[in-house]
Amino acid sequence: MAEISLHRPYPAGEVRAWDFETEVAVIGFGAAGACAAIEAADAGARVMLFERNSGSGGASGLSGGEIYIGGGGGTDAQRAAGFEDTTEDFTAYLKAAGGPCVDEAKCELYGREALGHYAWLKAQGVPYRGNYLPGKHIEPADDSTLIWSGSEAAAPFCTMAKPAPRGHVIQHMGWGGGRPLVDVLEASARAKGVEVMTDSRALALVQDGERIVGVIVRIDNQPRFVRAAKGVVLATGGFVFNETMRRKYCPDSFRLNDPIGDKDDGAGIELGLGAGGDAVHMEQFFTTCPWTMPESHAYGVFVNTAGQRFINEDCYHGRVSRCAVDQPGGKVYLLLDNAHFVQPMDFARLSIAGTGDSWDEVEAELEMPAGTLSATMAVYNREARLGRDPLFGKREPILVPLDQGPFIALELNFATSYFSFFTLGGLRTSIDGEVLDRGGAPIPGLYAAGRCTSGLPAWGHGYSSGLSLADCTFFGRQAGRRAARG
Numbered sequence: 001m002a003e004i005s006l007h008r009p010y011p012a013g014e015v016r017a018w019d020f021e022t023e024v025a026v027i028g029f030g031a032a033g034a035c036a037a038i039e040a041a042d043a044g045a046r047v048m049l050f051e052r053n054s055g056s057g058g059a060s061g062l063s064g065g066e067i068y069i070g071g072g073g074g075t076d077a078q079r080a081a082g083f084e085d086t087t088e089d090f091t092a093y094l095k096a097a098g099g100p101c102v103d104e105a106k107c108e109l110y111g112r113e114a115l116g117h118y119a120w121l122k123a124q125g126v127p128y129r130g131n132y133l134p135g136k137h138i139e140p141a142d143d144s145t146l147i148w149s150g151s152e153a154a155a156p157f158c159t160m161a162k163p164a165p166r167g168h169v170i171q172h173m174g175w176g177g178g179r180p181l182v183d184v185l186e187a188s189a190r191a192k193g194v195e196v197m198t199d200s201r202a203l204a205l206v207q208d209g210e211r212i213v214g215v216i217v218r219i220d221n222q223p224r225f226v227r228a229a230k231g232v233v234l235a236t237g238g239f240v241f242n243e244t245m246r247r248k249y250c251p252d253s254f255r256l257n258d259p260i261g262d263k264d265d266g267a268g269i270e271l272g273l274g275a276g277g278d279a280v281h282m283e284q285f286f287t288t289c290p291w292t293m294p295e296s297h298a299y300g301v302f303v304n305t306a307g308q309r310f311i312n313e314d315c316y317h318g319r320v321s322r323c324a325v326d327q328p329g330g331k332v333y334l335l336l337d338n339a340h341f342v343q344p345m346d347f348a349r350l351s352i353a354g355t356g357d358s359w360d361e362v363e364a365e366l367e368m369p370a371g372t373l374s375a376t377m378a379v380y381n382r383e384a385r386l387g388r389d390p391l392f393g394k395r396e397p398i399l400v401p402l403d404q405g406p407f408i409a410l411e412l413n414f415a416t417s418y419f420s421f422f423t424l425g426g427l428r429t430s431i432d433g434e435v436l437d438r439g440g441a442p443i444p445g446l447y448a449a450g451r452c453t454s455g456l457p458a459w460g461h462g463y464s465s466g467l468s469l470a471d472c473t474f475f476g477r478q479a480g481r482r483a484a485r486g
């Protein structure tokens, strides 16, 4: 008997008997897997969905349920709030957010079809209240729909595309809209006849010649052989909890200590690589420290341990945090004056590193060389009074002088403060979810979607909230539809 391994497909010729027969086998019941299953079933395929946990959810179920949507003139929520959002602007922002890792074809397709995807989500039963919540929010504290969730209005992004808020959140009171989002998708999948097998962990793919024809799943501690006549869709999430993979592919993430997600052990990426797939942008990760809570802290100024600014602080909190983690010295400081300082949230684990009646005194308390931080703040305040930030392009209304003492430096320490993070790299796929080999050719019968792939949220420095679930739900559908064609 051949070895059952994540790293090598099992030869179909050695399968003695198939325990289950289906047309499309989906692995993983988060947002990507649910959407793949729904779409494959809608396309007329028999679908089985295998989930290693005892229920649906994964990281999707823990998330805020916020989905990045725009273009086509704007969604109902955008238009009601007075924001026109053209497909060109929306697509240009998606590409800018992908930075050096951008998948242009995926941005263009989603740019054109996001509005239709929003209608599809509603048709599955996802409720949206339809209103706009101004201000800077990580997630709405109420049940609002539309928030600013990226760096759209900040330099350099605001010069590349006309800004609009695009974070669309399921109607749900408070944080944590991911669970109700997955519940709606699960109900839709079950209503369409998707056969769901929980406590069922995929152990290996099965290959016949070039083609993936099935999967081996552990059920009741026994390997079960599943024949998938049309294809297997991997939707198993990222690899943030797999230390071996992170050490190999994403060593910079070891500066941080708060991985988030649901086990995310990279199994789908390993399965895809074992079948000859390619993995890209594996070094990329999202991170954020909730430094904009309370909201008045959004007016602060960041400096590194040399007392130098490194970012326009009006960007998305995750972009600021990701740029912070690039700084040497293991920590950065958030500078605030008396007009903007409020006791930080306990869960952010920020400490007060220095105080003073002048920025010189704060500089001395931080043991920085004289004339470093104080010079930074002198220039910043002088220019802010003139309504400009010539170094980084920070813009009003966030651009204000910090000149009302006493002054304070909060320490964001990469090792001890709450920097949550998850991985963004994964299998290279076509816009139809086909897993591609290193030469760019599809591996017959093998599809993937969500965070086991690299997609719209490809670049940690450009991440915007909602991009991951946009990618999971939309390209999950693409993969399911393509798999159903066989």
Ligand SMILES: Cc1cc2nc3c(=O)[nH]c(=O)nc-3n(C[C@H](O)[C@H](O)[C@H](O)COP(=O)(O)OP(=O)(O)OC[C@H]3O[C@@H](n4cnc5c(N)ncnc54)[C@H](O)[C@@H]3O)c2cc1C
Pocket (backbone or CB within 6 Å): 027, 028, 029, 030, 031, 032, 033, 050, 051, 052, 053, 056, 057, 058, 059, 060, 061, 062, 063, 064, 065, 066, 067, 068, 178, 200, 201, 202, 203, 235, 236, 237, 238, 260, 261, 262, 263, 267, 268, 422, 449, 450, 451, 452, 465, 466, 467, 468, 469, 470, 472
């Ligand atoms: C707290 C938090 C908040 C977030 N908020 C947002 C947000 O508001 N908007 C946004 O866009 N993104 C958000 N994210 C990121 C986003 O939730 C994830 O990137 C996304 O949900 C990943 O979806 P997925 O379907 O690829 O994987 P998952 O949702 O993790 O689903 C993968 C599933 O596969 C199963 N699985 C894994 N291996 C196997 C195996 N071998 N066999 C069978 N099953 C397997 C897992 O158990 C899991 O259920 C957030 C993340 C977290 C943790």
